[in-house]
Amino acid sequence: MKKSHLFLLSFAILSFITSCKKEETEGPGMVAIEFDNRAGSADLELNTTWYKNANNDSMNFSLFKYYVSNFIFNKEDGSSYVVPKDECYFLIDEADETSQEVEFSDIPAGKYISVTFTIGVDSLKSTAPASQRTGVLDVTTHADMYWTWNSGYIFVKTEGTFSQVAGSDFMYHIGGFGGYSSPTVNNLKTITMDFPGAPISFGSNNHKHIHTFVDALKIVNGTTNISVPTTPVVMGGPNAPVIANNYKEMFKIDHIHAE
Amino acid sequence: MKKIYFILLVLLLVQCSKKEDSIPIDKGFVIPDNFPAVKYNLIENPYSNEKRELGRKLFYDARLSRDNTISCGSCHQQFAAFAHAGHRVSHGIDNKLGTRNAPALFNLAWNPLFFWDGGVGDLDFFHVNPIQNPVEMDETIPNIITKLKADNNYAGLFNKAFGSTEITPLRFNQALSSFLISIVSNQSRYDEYLSGNTSALTSVEKEGMELFNQKCAACHSGILFSDFKFRNNGLTTTSDVGRFRVSVISTDSFKFKTPTLRNIEKSSPYMHDGRFTTLEEVLNHYSSGIVKTTTTLDTVLQRNNTLGIPLNADEKSKIISFLKTLTDTKMMTDSRFSEF
Numbered sequence: 001m002k003k004s005h006l007f008l009l010s011f012a013i014l015s016f017i018t019s020c021k022k023e024e025t026e027g028p029g030m031v032a033i034e035f036d037n038r039a040g041s042a043d044l045e046l047n048t049t050w051y052k053n054a055n056n057d058s059m060n061f062s063l064f065k066y067y068v069s070n071f072i073f074n075k076e077d078g079s080s081y082v083v084p085k086d087e088c089y090f091l092i093d094e095a096d097e098t099s100q101e102v103e104f105s106d107i108p109a110g111k112y113i114s115v116t117f118t119i120g121v122d123s124l125k126s127t128a129p130a131s132q133r134t135g136v137l138d139v140t141t142h143a144d145m146y147w148t149w150n151s152g153y154i155f156v157k158t159e160g161t162f163s164q165v166a167g168s169d170f171m172y173h174i175g176g177f178g179g180y181s182s183p184t185v186n187n188l189k190t191i192t193m194d195f196p197g198a199p200i201s202f203g204s205n206n207h208k209h210i211h212t213f214v215d216a217l218k219i220v221n222g223t224t225n226i227s228v229p230t231t232p233v234v235m236g237g238p239n240a241p242v243i244a245n246n247y248k249e250m251f252k253i254d255h256i257h258a259e
Numbered sequence: 260m261k262k263i264y265f266i267l268l269v270l271l272l273v274q275c276s277k278k279e280d281s282i283p284i285d286k287g288f289v290i291p292d293n294f295p296a297v298k299y300n301l302i303e304n305p306y307s308n309e310k311r312e313l314g315r316k317l318f319y320d321a322r323l324s325r326d327n328t329i330s331c332g333s334c335h336q337q338f339a340a341f342a343h344a345g346h347r348v349s350h351g352i353d354n355k356l357g358t359r360n361a362p363a364l365f366n367l368a369w370n371p372l373f374f375w376d377g378g379v380g381d382l383d384f385f386h387v388n389p390i391q392n393p394v395e396m397d398e399t400i401p402n403i404i405t406k407l408k409a410d411n412n413y414a415g416l417f418n419k420a421f422g423s424t425e426i427t428p429l430r431f432n433q434a435l436s437s438f439l440i441s442i443v444s445n446q447s448r449y450d451e452y453l454s455g456n457t458s459a460l461t462s463v464e465k466e467g468m469e470l471f472n473q474k475c476a477a478c479h480s481g482i483l484f485s486d487f488k489f490r491n492n493g494l495t496t497t498s499d500v501g502r503f504r505v506s507v508i509s510t511d512s513f514k515f516k517t518p519t520l521r522n523i524e525k526s527s528p529y530m531h532d533g534r535f536t537t538l539e540e541v542l543n544h545y546s547s548g549i550v551k552t553t554t555t556l557d558t559v560l561q562r563n564n565t566l567g568i569p570l571n572a573d574e575k576s577k578i579i580s581f582l583k584t585l586t587d588t589k590m591m592t593d594s595r596f597s598e599f
Contacts, residue, residue, distance in 0.1 A: 183508070
């Protein structure tokens with residue numbers, strides 16, 4: 001008897017505290033992340049502009065697309081807000097401006113220091129039934145981002161030319177979620193971008209816009225520089241993990257401003 | 260004694276009822292008691308005979324190819340256990356050739372991975388492969404959906420199968436899967452023997468079975484006659500690196516999935532590239548044709564520092580006699596799986 005009284009009492013106190021807090025607390029806020037594709041220090045423009053990478057190779061991009069997923073916003077106090085999985089898969093396409101800004105409408109108010117996300121589509125989603133893969137994950141409407149022969153999404157895909165000479169095309173298609181029942185290559189990369197000027201307040205009075213630069217040249221520049229004329233095509237194989245290690249460095253927050 | 264009379268009575272009744280049922284009841288997809296757990300996701304796509312029937316129509320519909328000339332059934336023939344009789348590698352649109360042998364299709368509900376290299380893990384995501392492959396059907400699923408919508412018959416079939424006339428890629432894939440999983444092969448003479456009829460196999464075939472269990476069952480194991488693992492079986496290599504292509508793990512080089520041996524008599528040619536035409540050639544390979552030109556040759560094939568599996572001519576012939584008892588004529592003539 002005593003125990004249950006104690007339980008009820010503590011419950012009452014707890015709910016009192018919670019309800020008091022609610023009145024004071026700011027509601028959840030909206031956070032947008034803009035993926036602004038770049039080539040080195042310049043803005044990325046498809047087809048029209050030539051860029052030089054670290055090897056001094058020329059590159060003209062005709063396509064640049066990638067999946068980002070599983071966003072987690074990390075708070076100053078060490079806790080974090082995990083965006084519901086179903087709202088968390090995005091396909092950023094340089095050719096489609098509407099794809100380049102992703103919005104999260106319900107981020108609890110608080111002071112945040114960084115955002116964590118996955119480049120690609122995690123293994124659980126990559127093996128989920130077709131009915132659970134809609135929108136950007138529908139492999140019939142986004143067949144160009146899916147390997148049918150080695151079931152799995154292409155995480156990062158870029159194509160273009162490296163010289164005016166005909167046939168000088170480069171193609172980098174990187175995927176690999178780790179396999180169904182037997183292991184296969186795993187090129188999933190989870191990265192954390194620190195917020196400049198952290199902590200940043202999110203909340204109903206603090207809608208924020210995170211302007212992120214994504215440097216396409218990092219695909220071939222980084223831990224291991226890839227010579228584009230020597231290795232113009234990578235679609236799986238031993239160079240895919242090398243490129244995945246490079247492109248995990250391509251995301252960097254430029255600035256955060258109020259929305 | 261009473262017991263015997265009772266059994267006789269039951270037998271008599273069974274016999275009678277069998278005669279009366281001139282048309283067998285279509286029980287659809289039945290999971291045999293002695294098979295392992297089904298791998299296919301039946302919760303996501305529950306089986307129905309209506310889905311199977313729609314899937315059967317799609318399987319034999321040449322509009323699944325770019326120029327409407329090739330259906331799934333073109334390269335997966337029922338009389339060949341749904342393999343491609345007489346074709347070393349897949350033979351597709353515009354007379355183009357693939358690089359690997361079209362496998363037999365049955366008991367697919369138990370397959371953990373598809374393709375010789377296991378690149379696909381979900382049957383619903385398999386069908387797009389031969390469809391999009393430029394040397395097979397060279398078509399896209401959205402195009403196929405458009406073609407199907409133009410045919411009034413399909414709306415009714417989709418309605419029966421899925422409860423509305425809507426034709427979608429998901430339903431298309433699920434119907435094909437339902438048809439494919441319904442093709443169960445478990446009515447061979449060997450299965451009859453397993454069910455208790457010891458006279459279903461001859462004494463030579465039983466000797467062959469014993470030899471098979473000693474010499475072959477390390478890989479071709481269990482009721483499905485495959486361990487579904489990837490193994491390098493000592494063939495001279497080609498540019499096809501097998502499992503390595505999907506795993507990018509060097510120890511997977513030149514490994515291919517162990518194929519089932521059910522209906523093997525009818526699904527010639529053999530090996531991932533169809534290089535052998537007869538079972539004799541296959542057994543000769545295992546006894547004296549194994550080469551060790553790679554580091555990934557299976558350990559089973561190099562025991563006691565000897566390459567291959569020791570087999571004499573008599574043993575080979577007995578093993579082949581046994582393998583022929585795995586032929587399931589009922590499955591290969593079942594009208595539920597036929598084109599017409």
